[in-house]
Amino acid sequence: MESQVEEIKKKLDIVDVINRFVTLKKRGHHFIANCPFHQEKTPSFIVSPELQIFKCFGCGKAGDMFTFIQEFERVDFKESLEELAKIAGVKLEKSAQYSAVESKRQRLFLLNLETAKFYHYMLTSHSLGKTALEYLINRGIQLDTVKLFKIGFSPIDPQLLSAYLTKKGFTVGELIASGTFGQSSYNRHQLYDRFQGRLVFPLADFRDRILGFSGRVLPGAKKELAKYINSPETSIYHKSQTVFGLNLSKEFVKKNSTVIVTEGEFDMISPFQAGFKNIVAIKGTAFTSDQLQLLRRYADTLILALDSDFAGNNAARKSIELADSFDFDIQVLDLGQDFKDPDEAIHQNLDFFHQQLDHPLPIWDYLINSAVITNDPNTIKGKKQILSLVLPFISKINNSVIRSDYLHKLAETIGSTLESVTQESSKISAPLPALSREGPGKGFDSPPTPPPDSQIDNFEQYLLILIFSAQKPAIIARRLRSKYQFITPRFASVYQSLLLVKKYYPKKFFNSLPPELQPIFQDIHLSASNLKLEPIHRRREISKIINYIQSKKIKQQLADISRQLSVAEKNDDSAKITQLEIEYNQLLATLSGHQSSK
Numbered sequence: 001m002e003s004q005v006e007e008i009k010k011k012l013d014i015v016d017v018i019n020r021f022v023t024l025k026k027r028g029h030h031f032i033a034n035c036p037f038h039q040e041k042t043p044s045f046i047v048s049p050e051l052q053i054f055k056c057f058g059c060g061k062a063g064d065m066f067t068f069i070q071e072f073e074r075v076d077f078k079e080s081l082e083e084l085a086k087i088a089g090v091k092l093e094k095s096a097q098y099s100a101v102e103s104k105r106q107r108l109f110l111l112n113l114e115t116a117k118f119y120h121y122m123l124t125s126h127s128l129g130k131t132a133l134e135y136l137i138n139r140g141i142q143l144d145t146v147k148l149f150k151i152g153f154s155p156i157d158p159q160l161l162s163a164y165l166t167k168k169g170f171t172v173g174e175l176i177a178s179g180t181f182g183q184s185s186y187n188r189h190q191l192y193d194r195f196q197g198r199l200v201f202p203l204a205d206f207r208d209r210i211l212g213f214s215g216r217v218l219p220g221a222k223k224e225l226a227k228y229i230n231s232p233e234t235s236i237y238h239k240s241q242t243v244f245g246l247n248l249s250k251e252f253v254k255k256n257s258t259v260i261v262t263e264g265e266f267d268m269i270s271p272f273q274a275g276f277k278n279i280v281a282i283k284g285t286a287f288t289s290d291q292l293q294l295l296r297r298y299a300d301t302l303i304l305a306l307d308s309d310f311a312g313n314n315a316a317r318k319s320i321e322l323a324d325s326f327d328f329d330i331q332v333l334d335l336g337q338d339f340k341d342p343d344e345a346i347h348q349n350l351d352f353f354h355q356q357l358d359h360p361l362p363i364w365d366y367l368i369n370s371a372v373i374t375n376d377p378n379t380i381k382g383k384k385q386i387l388s389l390v391l392p393f394i395s396k397i398n399n400s401v402i403r404s405d406y407l408h409k410l411a412e413t414i415g416s417t418l419e420s421v422t423q424e425s426s427k428i429s430a431p432l433p434a435l436s437r438e439g440p441g442k443g444f445d446s447p448p449t450p451p452p453d454s455q456i457d458n459f460e461q462y463l464l465i466l467i468f469s470a471q472k473p474a475i476i477a478r479r480l481r482s483k484y485q486f487i488t489p490r491f492a493s494v495y496q497s498l499l500l501v502k503k504y505y506p507k508k509f510f511n512s513l514p515p516e517l518q519p520i521f522q523d524i525h526l527s528a529s530n531l532k533l534e535p536i537h538r539r540r541e542i543s544k545i546i547n548y549i550q551s552k553k554i555k556q557q558l559a560d561i562s563r564q565l566s567v568a569e570k571n572d573d574s575a576k577i578t579q580l581e582i583e584y585n586q587l588l589a590t591l592s593g594h595q596s597s598k
């Protein structure tokens with residue numbers, strides 16, 4: 001297996017691998033991005049093509065391409081091996097191959113895939129699915145689209161699917177674990193298919209694995225049936241983490257940095273079929289953090305294409321606040337009063353849909369506009385209504401400049417003053433504190449100077465970072481030889497190794513280090529590439545740091561002498577006291593010299 005990992009690493013470049021998921025920007029010899037593992041505004045995620053590693057200076061996640069896949073897709077090593085082997089075109093040996101029986105999760109994916117095939121067959125090729133297929137075609141869904149989304153139909157026959165799956169070798173336990181089946185209350189051994197009589201949409205993750213299903217009733221179904229039902233939570237299906245359609249649209253979302261968000265399956269499928277491919281559905285108006293985090297990997301802009309009355313409800317308000325806290329640029333596809341949802345608009349007036357999508361409204365403008373349509377801003381009652389509809393949103397805008405702009409706009413709209421609107425706004429609630437998005441790394445433009453009270457090893461690490469940030473680190477290292485001696489053993493070793501180098505190449509240097517020093521060097525190398533310093537500033541910074549460390553060393557010695565002094569005083573050892581006092585004063589003089597030369 002070891003050799004296969006190496007074979008894959010030789011064939012693939014970590015930059016290409018990560019770039020499939022996160023848009024990387026070139027920065028010198030390195031690539032940077034906003035970290036996909038934590039929220040941030042300034043990039044602290046860095047990829048080194050030279051060492052074939054990544055590291056985030058915000059949250060600390062780091063590793064090679066295998067680690068990245070494991071972290072990003074929340075999979076284990078074997079799954080990451082399998083995926084990268086596929087990309088690299090490397091055929092895995094039998095022992096390394098993923099055996100389906102090994103993992104229960106894997107069995108459930110397989111079971112769901114069979115279930116989807118069964119439903120799809122019933123819809124497209126069986127007489128039992130004829131009415132359902134006609135319904136879809138009448139709704140304007142083409143057969144190719146039905147196939148692409150693997151849409152299916154569950155016939156009204158409680159045992160058909162369970163018999164099919166049992167024949168395929170799945171156990172009753174696995175059938176129950178899949179969530180597709182319920183147990184009859186009369187006879188617990190009797191399983192029934194939850195989705196009977198419904199159109200079925202497979203819910204896939206962004207790797208195209210089927211997690212669960214959503215079922216919609218057909219027209220003419222009994223009134224007491226819920227229009228939509230979903231699989232219950234299982235070991236692989238978590239509603240809060242699922243975004244419908246992302247498996248098919250993620251490339252388009254990434255290319256546009258923009259994602260259109262709809263409420264339901266048909267609102268996603270119809271525009272997708274019409275060519276608006278950077279689109280997903282969240283099933284309802286309420287976002288979860290997991291969904292936003294997932295979308296944030298691919299998009300900066302969120303275009304809400306929700307039902308026309310979405311702004312009126314609480315769930316939508318919370319969603320907008322949450323999306324704002326993820327620093328999305330939030331816009332709204334305004335379908336006006338004529339269409340109740342994107343699906344309807346696509347089928348009735350494609351040009352209008354296209355036009356509106358070309359000019360989405362910033363969410364805050366949309367909220368003000370829609371409040372003004374339904375309420376007269378010239379009457380007292382109207383003003384109150386508009387304020388109560390719009391202020392709860394605007395007073396929570398994360399960015400204070402934008403918040404104040406919109407308070408201004410709102411004041412203008414209702415013919416009031418900024419002061420009184422601001423006053424009303426402060427009654428509602430203080431703006432949400434920004435979610436913690438910056439880790440200790442603080443992005444790329446601030447060099448990681450350790451605070452003055454840091455330990456010596458922090459300073460020494462920083463000193464090495466400064467050295468390695470130079471064009472020719474080996475030369476800088478040799479110049480420093482007479483001025484400074486490293487104390488911390490691991491940093492001293494890295495420094496010594498650098499002194500032996502004639503011409504510095506990161507990869508060659510890395511390979512020359514003993515294994516225990518390699519991770520230490522990786523961190524230094526990556527931090528060094530963050531630093532963009534002019535040579536003169538680097539020189540100044542280096543002597544400043546050396547001064548810091550020297551003073552720190554002296555202060556430690558002073559403290560040490562003080563301790564010895566008090567012992568000597570206790571013992572009345574006057575000779576010792578005199579000697580210590582001389583040393584003490586000499587050190588003090590050196591220290592003041594260091595501090596004044598800063």
Ligand SMILES: [Zn+2]
Pocket residue numbers: 035036037038045056057058059060061
């Ligand atoms: Zn991070």
